[in-house]
Amino acid sequence: MTRYADFHRRSIADPDAFWAEQARLIDWQTPFTRVCDYDEPPFARWFVGGRTNLCHNAVDRHLEARGDQAALIFVSTETQQERVYSFRELHAEVQRMAAILLELGVKKGDRVLVYMPMIPEAAFAMLACTRIGALHSVVFGGFASVSLASRIDDAEPAVVVSADAGSRGGKVVAYKPLLDEAIQIAAHKPARVLMVDRGLAAFSRVEGRDADYAALRARHLDAGVPCEWVESTHPSYTLYTSGTTGRPKGVQRDTGGYAVALAASMKHIFCGNPGETYFSTSDIGWVVGHSYIVYGPLIAGMATIMYEGLPIRPDAAVWWSLVEKYKVTVMFSAPTAVRVLKKQDPAALSKHDLSSLRALFLAGEPLDEPTAKWIAESLGKPIIDNYWQTETGWPILTICNGVEKAPSKFGSPGKAVYGYDVKLLDEQTGEELAEPNRKGVVVIEGPLPPGCMQTVWRDDARFVNTYWKSVPGRMVYSTFDWGIRDEDGYFFILGRTDDVINVAGHRLGTREIEESISSHPNVAEVAVVGVADTLKGQVAMAFAVLKDPSRAATPEAALKLEGEIMKVVDEQLGAVARPARVRFVGVLPKTRSGKLLRRAIQAVCESRDPGDLTTIEDPTALQQIKDLVAPPA
Ligand code: ATP
Numbered sequence: 001m002t003r004y005a006d007f008h009r010r011s012i013a014d015p016d017a018f019w020a021e022q023a024r025l026i027d028w029q030t031p032f033t034r035v036c037d038y039d040e041p042p043f044a045r046w047f048v049g050g051r052t053n054l055c056h057n058a059v060d061r062h063l064e065a066r067g068d069q070a071a072l073i074f075v076s077t078e079t080q081q082e083r084v085y086s087f088r089e090l091h092a093e094v095q096r097m098a099a100i101l102l103e104l105g106v107k108k109g110d111r112v113l114v115y116m117p118m119i120p121e122a123a124f125a126m127l128a129c130t131r132i133g134a135l136h137s138v139v140f141g142g143f144a145s146v147s148l149a150s151r152i153d154d155a156e157p158a159v160v161v162s163a164d165a166g167s168r169g170g171k172v173v174a175y176k177p178l179l180d181e182a183i184q185i186a187a188h189k190p191a192r193v194l195m196v197d198r199g200l201a202a203f204s205r206v207e208g209r210d211a212d213y214a215a216l217r218a219r220h221l222d223a224g225v226p227c228e229w230v231e232s233t234h235p236s237y238t239l240y241t242s243g244t245t246g247r248p249k250g251v252q253r254d255t256g257g258y259a260v261a262l263a264a265s266m267k268h269i270f271c272g273n274p275g276e277t278y279f280s281t282s283d284i285g286w287v288v289g290h291s292y293i294v295y296g297p298l299i300a301g302m303a304t305i306m307y308e309g310l311p312i313r314p315d316a317a318v319w320w321s322l323v324e325k326y327k328v329t330v331m332f333s334a335p336t337a338v339r340v341l342k343k344q345d346p347a348a349l350s351k352h353d354l355s356s357l358r359a360l361f362l363a364g365e366p367l368d369e370p371t372a373k374w375i376a377e378s379l380g381k382p383i384i385d386n387y388w389q390t391e392t393g394w395p396i397l398t399i400c401n402g403v404e405k406a407p408s409k410f411g412s413p414g415k416a417v418y419g420y421d422v423k424l425l426d427e428q429t430g431e432e433l434a435e436p437n438r439k440g441v442v443v444i445e446g447p448l449p450p451g452c453m454q455t456v457w458r459d460d461a462r463f464v465n466t467y468w469k470s471v472p473g474r475m476v477y478s479t480f481d482w483g484i485r486d487e488d489g490y491f492f493i494l495g496r497t498d499d500v501i502n503v504a505g506h507r508l509g510t511r512e513i514e515e516s517i518s519s520h521p522n523v524a525e526v527a528v529v530g531v532a533d534t535l536k537g538q539v540a541m542a543f544a545v546l547k548d549p550s551r552a553a554t555p556e557a558a559l560k561l562e563g564e565i566m567k568v569v570d571e572q573l574g575a576v577a578r579p580a581r582v583r584f585v586g587v588l589p590k591t592r593s594g595k596l597l598r599r600a601i602q603a604v605c606e607s608r609d610p611g612d613l614t615t616i617e618d619p620t621a622l623q624q625i626k627d628l629v630a631p632p633a
């Protein structure tokens with residue numbers, strides 16, 4: 001048995017011993033008396049009886065050994081700001097923010113909604129919340145008033161922390177009017193709003209409700225706010241899933257289990273060491289931002305880069321210039337961002353000294369082979385795909401190089417991560433598919449490991465019914481993704497369970513067809529959906545973004561290219577998988593976190609209402625598809 005196989009086996013066979021050992025990676029104010037309480041499945045309670053604090057583990061405990069080392073590195077290519085906060089400075093800022101929140105009436109267990117651009121005050125606010133035992137509920141700054149209002153009503157925050165504006169590609173995006181509108185729409189009215197004024201956009205204040213951060217901070221410069229030691233099971237935050245498949249779910253996370261899970265992942269997965277720099281290009285509004293911009297790196301004693309700006313402004317080398325400047329050792333991004341870079345000048349990648357960088361981790365969506373190969377070759381560094389969900393908070397599948405070095409396989413996020421008893425089940429019968437190379441639903445046997453969701457915020461029934469009851473006759477956690485596992489234990493994610501199409505009785509994963517189409521040299525990106533067809537039940541429809549759109553400039557050229565692409569699919573997968581049409585668009589509809597909105601594309605193709613589109617990045621993308629499938633008369 002390999003070292004990793006044994007490590008994983010121990011984590012499943014004797015989770016108490018395994019996790020008790022991992023729990024030593026963090027500080028406890030009171031030791032726990034029970035590792036895992038799974039008396040009431042599927043609700044798992046980790047490190048029962050223990051008391052700890054996330055903020056203490058992320059900030060305070062590093063003061064002695066590395067108080068003057070960098071903790072938070074803020075870089076904005078939007079406002080041309082750059083500022084490094086040491087652990088000591090971060091400690092001071094977080095205490096000031098905590099004192100302000102206390103003054104505004106926030107108590108332990110209260111929710112604080114954070115609606116902020118990528119500025120240091122957002123991280124201060126998150127850390128200040130967990131410091132005093134309040135729950136943060138970060139809402140991605142790109143959401144507009146209706147999405148924000150629904151989250152305000154769900155979280156019922158005592159206080160909202162916000163800013164005058166964000167900035168994207170040089171354009172100021174005002175936040176305050178959207179926030180005011182959201183509070184107007186919402187049934188719940190937060191008592192206070194704390195405003196960080198960046199001087200980007202003038203805004204009106206509501207008397208008695210809105211407070212000014214700078215003014216309050218000035219009064220609390222010397223604030224000393226001790227950490228509130230909370231039960232390990234005390235919720236640290238709530239966060240919504242991306243809403244790719246429907247109404248977002250409010251994920252509730254604990255304190256102790258999360259801290260242990262992140263600390264362990266920094267060691268075994270990311271191999272980040274204290275004193276080094278971690279750079280995650282995500283946003284604090286997403287789970288990657290929570291786990292791997294704010295908490296994970298800081299818990300590990302690393303500096304973390306918080307970057308406000310685009311990956312291609314001022315030029316496509318900006319990220320790599322930060323890698324060089326701050327000697328980044330571990331980097332985390334998403335395939336969608338890599339595809340953006342792929343369209344730029346490849347020379348950008350060789351302009352900077354990247355010798356500090358050990359690996360680039362990618363997650364969030366399937367990493368197609370062409371994209372993986374391109375970035376691996378351009379960087380000359382290991383690319384490590386990792387598969388997980390907002391619900392789990394940290395990777396389910398990846399390569400744990402910190403336990404034992406192992407090769408990656410293109411197209412596979414890797415093996416089951418320690419702590420996760422991952423299985424593939426037959427969707428119809430619920431039978432386990434133990435032999436390799438069989439396609440099934442990816443499920444996790446309970447209890448979920450530390451760090452995963454405790455429940456759906458204020459909705460235990462939705463937690464049980466949504467996640468644990470989808471497979472007949474078994475209580476297992478469903479990821480709602482299809483997968484396959486090879487002889488070596490490597491998983492391949494084949495798409496979401498609702499992304500399977502049925503062409504004349506053949507069940508096809510849209511992901512497989514997309515992979516095939518992506519291998520055409522002129523295809524930058526593609527989405528495939530199943531569309532109802534009276535003859536075949538369903539047919540595959542493909543929408544592709546071209547690297548060189550001029551090759552489809554005329555209808556004749558487009559038809560020729562369409563034929564070429566269909567031939568690729570015929571050769572690789574067979575004629576049964578050939579899409580009925582391959583259409584060319586300038587941009588694909590995605591969630592703001594970069595995930596393809598297949599359900600919306602499918603609805604448009606079937607002339608149905610695309611449903612909840614609050615998470616869409618660019619509404620014109622869907623319009624382009626509408627115009628193609630049902631041209632305006
Ligand atoms: P919702 O659950 O609200 O529909 P969502 O599933 O898009 O939204 P997230 O939790 O942000 O919300 O995304 C998790 C999903 O993203 C996974 O279930 C999987 O479908 C996809 N995913 C994440 N990482 C990978 C990866 N490395 N490879 C393939 N798919 C991935």
Ligand code: MG
Nearest residue numbers: 241242245389
């Ligand atoms: Mg999901």
